[in-house]
Amino acid sequence: MSMMKFQTVERDSFFSRLDFRPKLFMVAVVTIVAFVWESPMLQIGLAGTITVACLLVGVKWSYIRTILLIMIPFYALLLLTHAFFNRDQVMALRGIESVNQLSRVFTFPENWPFIGGSFATWEGLNYGFNVIFKTLTLTLIIPLAVFTTEVDNMIVGMVRAKIPYKIAFIFSSTLRFFPLLIEEFSMIIEAQRLRGLAMEKMRPIKRVRVYAKVAVPLILGALVKSQQLEVVLQSKAFSGSPDRTYLHESILRPSDYALIIFFVLFFIAAFYLLIAFGIGTFGGPI
Amino acid sequence: MPDKIAVFKDVSYKYPRSDDFVLLDLNLEIYEGEFLGIIGSTGVGKTTICLALNGIVPQFYGGRFFGSVHVGGLDTVEHPISAMANYVGQVFEDPETQLISTSVENEIAFALENLKVSREVIIERIPQALSAVRLEGTEKKHPHELSGGQKQRLAIAAAIAVQPSLLILDEPTSQLDPVGAEEVFATAHELNQELDMTIVMASHSAEEMAAFADRIALVSNGQIVAIGPPDEIYADIEILESNDLRPPQVANTFYSINKRGISVPKIPVNLNDALPMLDSLSELSQSAEFILSDPEEVTGEALLSVKDLAHVYPDGTKALHGVSVDIAKGEYVLIIGQNGAGKSTLVKHFLNLLQPTEGVVKVGDVDTEEVSVSDLARRIGYVAQNPDNQIFNASVGEEIAFALKNLDFDDEEVETRTVESLEAMGLTEVRDMHPLALPKGDRARVVIGAILAMKPEIIIFDEPTTGQDYRGAKYILEISRDLHKMGKTVIVITHHLYLMPEYAERVVVMGKGTILLDDVIRKAFHETETLKSTYLSAPQAVHLSQEMQKLNSAFPPLLTPGEFADYFAFEGSAS
Numbered sequence: 001m002s003m004m005k006f007q008t009v010e011r012d013s014f015f016s017r018l019d020f021r022p023k024l025f026m027v028a029v030v031t032i033v034a035f036v037w038e039s040p041m042l043q044i045g046l047a048g049t050i051t052v053a054c055l056l057v058g059v060k061w062s063y064i065r066t067i068l069l070i071m072i073p074f075y076a077l078l079l080l081t082h083a084f085f086n087r088d089q090v091m092a093l094r095g096i097e098s099v100n101q102l103s104r105v106f107t108f109p110e111n112w113p114f115i116g117g118s119f120a121t122w123e124g125l126n127y128g129f130n131v132i133f134k135t136l137t138l139t140l141i142i143p144l145a146v147f148t149t150e151v152d153n154m155i156v157g158m159v160r161a162k163i164p165y166k167i168a169f170i171f172s173s174t175l176r177f178f179p180l181l182i183e184e185f186s187m188i189i190e191a192q193r194l195r196g197l198a199m200e201k202m203r204p205i206k207r208v209r210v211y212a213k214v215a216v217p218l219i220l221g222a223l224v225k226s227q228q229l230e231v232v233l234q235s236k237a238f239s240g241s242p243d244r245t246y247l248h249e250s251i252l253r254p255s256d257y258a259l260i261i262f263f264v265l266f267f268i269a270a271f272y273l274l275i276a277f278g279i280g281t282f283g284g285p286i
Numbered sequence: 287m288p289d290k291i292a293v294f295k296d297v298s299y300k301y302p303r304s305d306d307f308v309l310l311d312l313n314l315e316i317y318e319g320e321f322l323g324i325i326g327s328t329g330v331g332k333t334t335i336c337l338a339l340n341g342i343v344p345q346f347y348g349g350r351f352f353g354s355v356h357v358g359g360l361d362t363v364e365h366p367i368s369a370m371a372n373y374v375g376q377v378f379e380d381p382e383t384q385l386i387s388t389s390v391e392n393e394i395a396f397a398l399e400n401l402k403v404s405r406e407v408i409i410e411r412i413p414q415a416l417s418a419v420r421l422e423g424t425e426k427k428h429p430h431e432l433s434g435g436q437k438q439r440l441a442i443a444a445a446i447a448v449q450p451s452l453l454i455l456d457e458p459t460s461q462l463d464p465v466g467a468e469e470v471f472a473t474a475h476e477l478n479q480e481l482d483m484t485i486v487m488a489s490h491s492a493e494e495m496a497a498f499a500d501r502i503a504l505v506s507n508g509q510i511v512a513i514g515p516p517d518e519i520y521a522d523i524e525i526l527e528s529n530d531l532r533p534p535q536v537a538n539t540f541y542s543i544n545k546r547g548i549s550v551p552k553i554p555v556n557l558n559d560a561l562p563m564l565d566s567l568s569e570l571s572q573s574a575e576f577i578l579s580d581p582e583e584v585t586g587e588a589l590l591s592v593k594d595l596a597h598v599y600p601d602g603t604k605a606l607h608g609v610s611v612d613i614a615k616g617e618y619v620l621i622i623g624q625n626g627a628g629k630s631t632l633v634k635h636f637l638n639l640l641q642p643t644e645g646v647v648k649v650g651d652v653d654t655e656e657v658s659v660s661d662l663a664r665r666i667g668y669v670a671q672n673p674d675n676q677i678f679n680a681s682v683g684e685e686i687a688f689a690l691k692n693l694d695f696d697d698e699e700v701e702t703r704t705v706e707s708l709e710a711m712g713l714t715e716v717r718d719m720h721p722l723a724l725p726k727g728d729r730a731r732v733v734i735g736a737i738l739a740m741k742p743e744i745i746i747f748d749e750p751t752t753g754q755d756y757r758g759a760k761y762i763l764e765i766s767r768d769l770h771k772m773g774k775t776v777i778v779i780t781h782h783l784y785l786m787p788e789y790a791e792r793v794v795v796m797g798k799g800t801i802l803l804d805d806v807i808r809k810a811f812h813e814t815e816t817l818k819s820t821y822l823s824a825p826q827a828v829h830l831s832q833e834m835q836k837l838n839s840a841f842p843p844l845l846t847p848g849e850f851a852d853y854f855a856f857e858g859s860a861s
């Protein structure tokens with residue numbers, strides 16, 4: 001059976017042909033803008049655009065769906081906490097002085113124990129949506145950049161972008177060895193099941209304790225492997241010094257410059273509209 | 287005499303936090319263009335010798351180092367490891383951990399990039415290196431997509447791309463199946479013969495070392511105790527045995543014959559050298575005392591039954607098709623076949639770790655799909671290759687009791703079974719020790735003891751001999767024999783066929799996801815064409831026996847050097 005690998009898109013696209021540096025720039029701009037914007041509508045638009053871009057460049061829907069499924073409980077919790085408890089922040093952002101001025105969406109009957117009388121606000125709910133789509137954008141922008149780039153090009157792109165070579169090397173080694181660690185983890189869990197451990201019948205807390213026990217052989221194995229890796233690296237004249245040559249080149253082409261210019265303009269426009277017209281603020285025009 | 291390429295002079299070395307010297311006053315000269323084999327049991331210092339050749343010992347490890355090692359005139363202590371990497375290429379044991387890049391071409395380029403070789407030269411050298419190891423066209427592949435043998439060949443390609451004067455291979459075949467091992471030996475041989483590259487290889491593969499090496503250095507307790515051509519070293523069976531080493535079977539066969547009083551002019555170490563010597567043996571008569579002893583065939587109701595089993599993995603790989611086999615209580619069955627033949631997939635069905643796409647697997651009357659893996663563990667014990675992945679507890683006693691607690695036995699029963707199991711495995715005295723503080727062989731014993739405590743009817747050993755030296759492999763197989771004598775049904779998967787005639791009764795040969803042959807070991811090992819079809823080679827004693835049958839049709843199908851020696855009547859014996 002083939003070993004688990006990190007996903008790379010199979011589809012050749014405008015995006016997969018780009019250098020990694022404009023993509024890094026894109027990640028930086030989108031991250032900053034997503035952080036700065038507080039408007040749920042603009043956040044929905046941004047997250048939607050990134051999702052569509054992911055699908056167009058070949059990131060598998062199954063991957064996006066998995067992320068959404070993992071995030072749903074977290075999103076539900078965010079929505080509830082913001083709707084019921086985020087009062088001071090939304091009041092400050094909207095310039096509201098009294099709680100009574102907030103629009104109520106739902107109120108628990110007064111006679112209910114503990115939660116009777118508490119209410120969800122439309123403003124809190126809106127702010128919750130802002131946070132949810134902000135995190136979705138930040139979660140999906142990474143695969144959009146990483147999955148569409150060969151690891152080799154990523155390393156050279158990172159080094160050319162003045163990221164220290166050691167960090168770039170650690171990044172590529174993680175991509176290479178993390179699947180090995182996952183496989184080892186599965187083998188250890190399998191070995192425990194074969195020693196009568198019925199994971200399927202266990203309560204979550206007991207299951208966590210079992211996973212903790214896996215740490216012993218896993219850490220031991222990782223230590224052995226990391227020492228072997230160090231010896232291998234030494235034998236291949238690795239010193240971590242950036243003073244080395246590279247097989248792969250990182251050359252910026254017109255399409256790369258076009259993407260950089262597009263995101264420079266997007267960045268300027270986003271900040272201009274935010275400062276001049278309040279577009280992007282919570283409760284602003286959009 | 288060719289020039290010396292490497293010289294060890296009075297080298298002694300002690301690893302940090304170690305009480306003993308791993309190398310002790312070691313002297314060794316390696317000559318340009320030779321293929322030097324280094325042999326010795328585990329822990330005698332073979333790997334340390336390899337690591338001293340590029341300065342990793344002592345520069346990386348530290349410790350106490352005396353004497354000197356020069357490679358190409360450079361002192362390996364005075365020159366940085368990165369400088370030594372220009373002269374010495376190294377290939378390690380584990381194909382997984384030594385490939386560090388995410389593509390084949392990047393793997394080859396990595397050392398060249400570190401050595402600041404220009405991009406243009408790197409681009410030139412990649413196809414050259416791949417061509418030398420016959421991996422052309424794989425440049426863009428991820429190393430995971432390669433087979434075990436291909437991975438080791440890629441590691442060789444990465445090492446030779448630097449164009450080193452010396453190529454060191456440290457146990458490069460111990461994790462590989464026979465096909466992979468053959469690929470690696472053939473590649474090393476070609477590099478030595480065609481490119482005149484000096485090769486130093488540490489290996490336990492006696493037959494291959496005898497065939498390919500120019501000289502063999504036998505290491506014991508950090509010293510070279512014997513060095514010479516293979517037909518001198520491998521013919522000295524006493525010295526090999528006293529160092530827990532396995533001689534090539536052909537050498538062992540003629541040594542045993544000689545020891546029985548039948549004069550042999552010379553002990554051959556290669557099969558081809560032995561064949562002309564069979565003529566004189568064929569003239570000898572059979573000893574009256576010789577009886578071909580085969581274990582009694584075990585019959586009875588199937589304890590493990592597989593019917594029309596097929597398995598297709600989610601990615602569409604058809605791993606098994608039309609597999610039917612019955613294993614009766616008390617049998618000792620060997621399952622063999624090349625990697626990818628379907629052995630592990632079949633065994634995972636026994637354990638319900640995989641479910642059939644078609645067909646049925648039953649343990650007794652129970653369909654394995656209908657019981658959980660943990661419940662099935664009461665009936666089938668599974669010993670995986672690496673014992674360290676199966677140790678989770680802080681003491682040997684707790685490790686043995688681990689499964690019993692999982693299976694909800696009461697405290698009294700847990701204690702009784704733990705004591706029984708500790709006694710059966712000879713572990714009573716180390717009950718309170720941490721399992722990882724024990725030697726590897728004893729750690730395997732702990733794992734087997736933990737499985738034995740569940741009192742399973744069937745015990746499966748999956749590749750127990752891989753990565754072990756001769757002594758380690760025999761140690762585990764002896765345990766398997768003891769369990770068999772206790773009435774357990776034993777199933778062993780291994781590539782090391784030469785070890786098995788003393789243990790196994792029946793052989794299931796698998797190839798391309800199906801059963802090619804299922805017979806008693808004496809018949810199965812003599813079906814050499816079927817074995818060849820799944821890239822397995824019968825032990826040399828079998829080949830010798832078949833050659834004898836060509837000269838004397840009444841010659842029996844023998845399996846071991848011992849049987850060979852016992853067959854002939856010697857002076858003073860009855861014929």
